[in-house]
Amino acid sequence: MRVERIGFEGFRNLRAGEMIAQEGINVIYGDNAQGKTNLLEAIWLFTGSRSFRGARETSLVTAGQERARLELDFVAEGRQQNAALLIQKGRQAVLNGVKLRSGNQLAGHFRAIVFSPSHLTLVKDGPEERRRFLDGAIGQLWPKYTSLYQAYLRAVAQRNALLKDARFHTQLLDMLEVYDREIAHKGARLVDYRLRYLARLRPYAEEIYAGIAGGREEIGVAYDGLPDGSREEALMTALKLARKEDLASGATGVGPHRDDVALTVAGMDARQFASQGQQRSVVLALKLAEAAVLRDVAGEQPVALLDDVMSELDEKRQDYLLRHIRGWQVFLTGCDAAVVRRMNTGAVFRMEGGVLTKEG
Numbered sequence: 001m002r003v004e005r006i007g008f009e010g011f012r013n014l015r016a017g018e019m020i021a022q023e024g025i026n027v028i029y030g031d032n033a034q035g036k037t038n039l040l041e042a043i044w045l046f047t048g049s050r051s052f053r054g055a056r057e058t059s060l061v062t063a064g065q066e067r068a069r070l071e072l073d074f075v076a077e078g079r080q081q082n083a084a085l086l087i088q089k090g091r092q093a094v095l096n097g098v099k100l101r102s103g104n105q106l107a108g109h110f111r112a113i114v115f116s117p118s119h120l121t122l123v124k125d126g127p128e129e130r131r132r133f134l135d136g137a138i139g140q141l142w143p144k145y146t147s148l149y150q151a152y153l154r155a156v157a158q159r160n161a162l163l164k165d166a167r168f169h170t171q172l173l174d175m176l177e178v179y180d181r182e183i184a185h186k187g188a189r190l191v192d193y194r195l196r197y198l199a200r201l202r203p204y205a206e207e208i209y210a211g212i213a214g215g216r217e218e219i220g221v222a223y224d225g226l227p228d229g230s231r232e233e234a235l236m237t238a239l240k241l242a243r244k245e246d247l248a249s250g251a252t253g254v255g256p257h258r259d260d261v262a263l264t265v266a267g268m269d270a271r272q273f274a275s276q277g278q279q280r281s282v283v284l285a286l287k288l289a290e291a292a293v294l295r296d297v298a299g300e301q302p303v304a305l306l307d308d309v310m311s312e313l314d315e316k317r318q319d320y321l322l323r324h325i326r327g328w329q330v331f332l333t334g335c336d337a338a339v340v341r342r343m344n345t346g347a348v349f350r351m352e353g354g355v356l357t358k359e360g
Helices: 036-047 117-121 127-141 144-166 170-213 231-241 243-249 276-298 315-324
Strands: 002-009 017-020 025-029 068-076 079-087 091-095 112-115 219-224 260-265 303-307 330-333 347-352 355-358
Touching (some): 002 036, 017 355, 025 036, 036 079, 036 112, 036 303, 036 330, 112 276, 117 276, 127 144, 127 260, 127 276, 144 170, 144 243, 170 219, 170 231, 170 276, 170 315, 219 276, 231 243, 260 276, 276 315
Parallel strands (some): 025 330, 112 303
Antiparallel strands (some): 002 017, 219 260, 347 355
16 A cells, blocks of 8 residues: 555645655655644545544635645555545545545545554543544444444434433334344444454554563553343333433433443553553553554555654654654654655655645
C-alpha cells in the first residue's frame, strides 16, 4: 500500500495543490495551525472513515467555498489506483472511474492507520474512545461491519424515541419487543466481529508492549460486554431487564454501543493504575498492532499517518516507534525535521499558511 499523490482543493486551510509522496518517511513540519494535520486528515478520509478529529463534513470545506475536492493516486493490490472525494454536506466518492454510493464505500480499498495526540487518551478516557478505536479498525478490515453498525445505531435511535413517547402513550410499549429483537440480532453480530478482531490484535499488542517495556510487565486486552454463549438471547434478556431504567432515562442502556475494551498492565486496570508512561506504551502497542492486523488481512503494509506524536513520546518510545516503522510509508507531522532526517529515507516538506513546499 503506497500513496503516490494527494491533491486537494477547498479543503480546510490548504491552498489548492498536491503532494507527490515518497516511499519511506514523508516529514511535514512547520509551526502550529499551518495545515499539517489537515493534510493527514485528507489522506485518512480515503479509508472510508470519518475524520479522526471528529469533524463534520461541513467543517472540512474552506470557509467561503461551496465544496472541497480531494484526489488520491495510490498503489494497492499490486496496481495503480485512483480515488476522488467531493465533500459538501456529505461525501461523494469515485474509485477508478466508478461512482460509489458514498464515501464509506472506499473502506477496504485504501488502508491506513492514524496515530495522533488525541489517541494518547485512549486508555484514560471513557469507553467511547476505545469503541471508536475498535470500530474504525474493524471497518477497514471488514467494510460490512460499518454498514451493520450504522443500521444497529438507527435501531437504537428508533428505540430511544419510542422509549420517550411510551412514557406518555403506554400502548406503544408493545412495539418495544420489535426493536429489542432487531437490536439483539444486529448487536450479537457486532460483538462477533469485535471478538474476532481482538483475537487477531491481542497477540501483536502483547508482543509489542513487551518490546517497549523490556519484558518487565504484560498488557491485557479483553472485550467487556455480553457473556459467551447465545449473545442474541443474552442481549434480549438484558434489554428486558433494563426496560424500566430505559423508560426512565429515555435511552437504551445496554448493548454494543455501551460496551468497552478492558486494558490492563501487570494485571491491573490500566485506566486507574497505569502510569502516564505505561498508558502511552499501551496506546503505542495498540496502534502498531492495528497496523500488523491490517497487514495480515490485506497482505500489504498500511500507510501510517503519525500526527505530532513524536513530541508526546519520550526518547525510548520514539526510538521504538522509529525502528518499528522502518520500511513503511509514513506521513509524519509536527516534529523537527532533523529528528528523522538521520534515517536518510523519504522526503521533507514544510507547511506554512496552508502551502506545502518540498525541501531538497
